[in-house]
Amino acid sequence: MNESLFPEKLACMKHPLIKPDTVEQRLYQLNLAGKALEGSSLVVLPTGLGKTIIALFVIASRLQRFGGKVLILSPTKPLVEQHTAFFKKVMTLPEEEVLAFTGSVAPAERERLWAQGKLIVSTPQVIENDLLTKRISLEDVSHITFDEAHRAVGNYAYTFIAEKYFESAKNPHVLGITASPGSSDEKISEVCQALHVENVAVKTERDRDVLPYVQEKEIEWFQVQLPAEMAEIRSYLEKIFDDRLGTIRDLGFSAGSGKYVSKKDLLLLQKQLQGEIRMGGDPKIFTAMSVVAEMMKVNHAVEMVETQGLETLRKYLEKLDAEASSSSATKAAKRLMDDLYMRKALYRVKECDVEHPKLELARKIVSEQLEGSPDSRVIVFTNYRDTAEIVVNALSGIPGVVPIRFVGQGSRYKDKGLTQKQQGEILDKFRAGEYNVLVATSVAEEGLDIPSTDLVLFYEPIPSEIRSIQRKGRTGRQHKGRVIVLVTKNTRDEAYYWSSKNKEKKMLNSMHGLEAVLGPTGSKKGSKLSDFESRAVISDIGGKKIEGEEKERARHENRDLTIDPTDTAVDLDCDRVSKESKEEENEEEKERQKTLIDFETLSGKESAYKTKVPGMESSEIEPGTVPLRIVIDHRETKSGVAKTLDRLGMGLSFAALEIGDYVVSDRLAVERKRTDDFASSLIDGKRNLFAQLSDLARVYEKPVLIIEGGDLFTSRQLNPNAIYGSLISIAIDFRISILYSRDEEETAAILKILAKREQTENKRDVNPHGKKSASTLAEQQEYLISSISNIGPKAARNLLLHFGSVEAFMKADLAELKKVKLIGPKTAARIREILESPYKG
Template sequence: MSGRQRTLFQTWGSSISRSAGAPGCNSGPERPQSPGISRAHFPPAAEAAEAQPESDDDVLLVAVYEAERQLSLENGGFCTSAGSLWIYPTNCPVRDYQLHMARTSLFCNTLVCLPTGLGKTFIAAVVMYNFYRWFPSGKVVFMAPTKPLVTQQIEACYRVMGIPQSHMAEMTGSTQAITRKEIWRSRRVLFLTPQVMVNDLSRGACPAAEIKCLVIDEAHKALGNYAYCQVVRELVKYTNHFRILALSATPGSDIKAVQQVITNLRIGQIELRSEDSPDILPYSHERRVEKLVVPLGEELAAVQKAYIQVLEVFASSLIQRNVLMRRDIPNLTKYQIILARDQFRKNPSPNIVGIQQGIIEGEFAICISLYHGYELLQQMGMRSLYFFLCGIMDGTKGMTRAKNELSRNEDFMKLYNHLECMFAQTRGTSANGFSTTQKGVKDKKFFYSHPKLKKLEEVVVEHFTSWNTQNTSEKKCDETRVMIFSSFRDSVQEIAEMLLQHQPLIRVMTFVGHASGKSMKGFTQKEQLEVVKQFRSGGYNTLVSTCVGEEGLDIGEVDLIICFDAQKSPIRLVQRMGRTGRKRQGRIVVILAEGREERTYNQSQSNKRSIYKAISGNRQVLHFYQGSPRMVPDGINPELHKMFITCGVYEPEKPRNLQRKSSHFSYKNGK
């Protein structure tokens, strides 16, 4: 028997005999899939079969049977033989901070906050594996917010601890309900989205009382009535005897949000590390963050001035009615107007009744839309503003009243016609969702609708040119990757069109979410995974992405990250920054428009520092859950056992060949 088999065998306790007449020792087709199946489920032929010690699976099944035989209902299904140890893998270099976080997470509901690329999934895999061992009849669940993340994490966890694939399963909304019910019955380690979990709990398909460990990825999302919160609320109706491990690159956008996550997920302790924490510095590569502030320029400033005149007409009406208190119209935000509308709805003036109330609601709706356009203009440029306004004026957004009111405003129509002269041609879309004027017309002069675009172009071209100069390899620019983030699809498309002029130096591809818009078709899950695969393998060297590319997906090593817009929430920036600096030094460039966007970015950075200081310095600011269950029975204190685990080859479901008709910005094989 190999060293690995002996070690794994020993972890189940010395009382297990290889020659025990235990079920499941034959290698025939009747071997059960789940170690959680009781003895009564085994066929008589299996009970009579002799043990074959040379089979690793047979040894494991003997061990599982023996462990289950020793189970006591008083201990909630805890196996005392397996529970004398907790296993930590040495097949990856042992890092003290990961070991410490894994140990903590085994014995208390924990929120692990680690910068991206420093091993949150590794810690989760270790914790999941030990609960899988300790509770042979229990279920272990890993939840991630998106289907591609679910697919990625099941493979990542397998590569760490090697839980047999026959015991694991991935479930999504596209998996039929009857199939999911059978998977819940027969498999023990489940990877799924929280929406699927909520549905299966409500239908009774999920054996809630059998869940012993619940891992929650991207846990900062656990706010309000998000599906993560619903899952935990439903589970505690059936049992309190399960461990929660929450994972995130950052705990929340502010202290209030962090407290919400703690409360909603019943967190008893936070394990927080930042880029500057001493114990992770040896394992993290330097990430240089550069802030480039770009003046608006004369043309954009003139459009902004004309747009403010339109804003003044509609915002002034609300100010005069005393339902909008702030009077600094150029510095108002969409969010402030939404808050004012909510306040108006809660406490309407007794003088405003009937039709007047409807008029004010309509004016609020117009102002919210106009201020959204204002933010687009400042952050993304004139083209994004024009595309947004087109949606109002051509009726596709369904805002009939706004369309009529704006049509009667002379200043607005003058501005709208001016933008139409500049961008009407670029709005023409082909059947595949991309601009017909740009398709195949490389020599057409690109119009820079925001000075930030020119700066972005300079940074990207300079990166690839400099890389080629410094590296003598034939592949050159195939060996470096660039990722660009922009919050809106119209901007993503505009950036890609601009960079398309520089092929073959720059081979660009867009990356967006599932939903389809008028100007760009959404990506299915398989298409998203295919784009990520080609980006990692060098089919493209530049990826322009919306926020769908921020969270979790392993897009490989990226040397340059460019953020084309500022984010109010520090979570978004932390997620974006995590895409680089994993294996070598990384560079992050944040391109900001002078004025409001620069102030937003500075405030976001200040918020991030405040959160980390509050959590690390004075933990009394936060109120932690005091009822974390003791999953290990009294009197048992599992000892650390380090062992080398050899994982097999992960066999994913074979993806179908994708011929993406809507992917105009692809550049394959240098052609």
């Protein structure tokens, strides 16, 4: 290696927009920034090696060359605040031009600040909402950085923002940065397609130009033996599982092809059964669905006892027991908790006080780390909140150890989450040393800037390569770090460990393959390498294996590793059910997904990035026509329906609707229900579905219910007759039209057709009812009259202008009413009927 390439102290970057002596010049960062400037790019770089610095170089270059604004998107508020502080510190821009946008900034204030901002750091949901509501435009944005770019899949806000950006910007340019884009070609390709990536650049810790900046990271795995008491409880659960598996086979179905039946196998079987229900509805299919629901719960219970311990298992089983005893319990829940072996397992869990050996090992490892280095910081990762609490309690009694639990915002069963303010305070105290052990769930995986973390302890392995890489990246940033993984012998811990390692290796191979296809092929128009002072050398790849891994891999190579990448069970107290798991379940249905081969011809083909909506030929609006409008409840912005409507060229307005989710005319409003939400509302009195639909039918002449999804009869294992009875009641008793859609895109297509029918063919105005939003007296008078069916805003104004007051309108007879423009004989008769008819309650 040429040592002169890496002097002991490199010079700092010199650029008009970067403050002098604030950013060290590293050749590999310059190399990656140069590649990124040759076109919209995805940069893959291990955590702690300066992905934000690369973004800084690209941003400075784009601002200097094209002006306008730049946008940096990060998935969480803490990351937004972290990035904002960094860019204020190192850039020469006035502080008032470097802004942070999160949900805590009022929409009207964001609109005002957008006009003055030059560099805006934001959560993607905020920008998505502001684009939908037309508060901002991306026309003058000359660059967007997508932090944690692996999130740009499915319905995540990144995909919509990128689409709108390339539609409207004068000089669009994108940089996606991530340490872990995913192991499969399909997922990596989906990220690239969503962000309109032209180039891919990859660096690893083993590359020659990166190696001098990499701190040694020692990775170890410690094994423990499952105690006999826990093995006994596991045997009871396995007997239940095997019995249900036999039932499934007796019904003519199969789960998995190997010795072990994983959660992925159960999910595939569930998907198969759902498809067969749609085709026919044989009673044995419903029985099989109910049995599969039991198996998934038992499967999770086995995971609890193997990988977490009896306290976590006890909480889970008590939750299942409470569920089975409730009035809304499913047959599956009752049958499971009535099983003799389940009662035995529950009894043994309650009387047994043996703790999982991982707990004592965790105490020993953390204690030794802090004894040897009292200024150390330690992060312990657990998959479940209950386990995090148990670990904190176990560590609290050790002298010199000051642990704190760090979880997400969402509240769970008997467990309230942390607000973002509380999360920020905990991290500040952790950095300052008030706490020296952070016991965290998945919320701490991405982006935490804690340079002094010396040890990362995995309480259990995780099969997701993305999350594994993110966790390991919390250490070894500025000095040597350790990663320790705790593994229970002969359990799914071992399968998860090797699954994750195999996927990491596969991801690296896929990324280099994609880099070969999409890497820069020479100087392109728009390249601006001259903005920087030097270029990096070509890298090579080498590496070493963890001692003893080959032997263990050989021992496990025949074990079933077809595990769901984010294997979590149904109805768990898990901190996050990763989006990746649902994406993997639905992979076969993703018709628009591309493979690496498809990317060979993507460059320059805009049509490759267009999203087609079923039933819609084009989203273009014909010249001279008034665009169709829909008023949407503001809570629906979280769904993909609003984004698809925007793509279809619809005029969208957002409001706090008390009745209905979508209003397409003065007489037609739509309530949208996902199949799981619809089924849950039938057994959960708090959801009050029929009260919602009653209001919809009372206020709107043409009420519509859209049921979205393909698992109406399987999402909650309800008796089919209960669902049929509810549908019949909605259609006949409430006189509500019921429409069905497969997904959010099809729902949007239906809404557009409804709007076209009402607004273009029937000339109806859009007029939401059920909420007094008027502020002036005139508006309140108009609203009062327009709330009568068949009277739109124009007709209401005509009536008030003709009669002069609401009271005079109320007293007008049939003949007088018919004299008013837009009021025909039928409408006049309807008005008099409403005003004169006795109220019957």
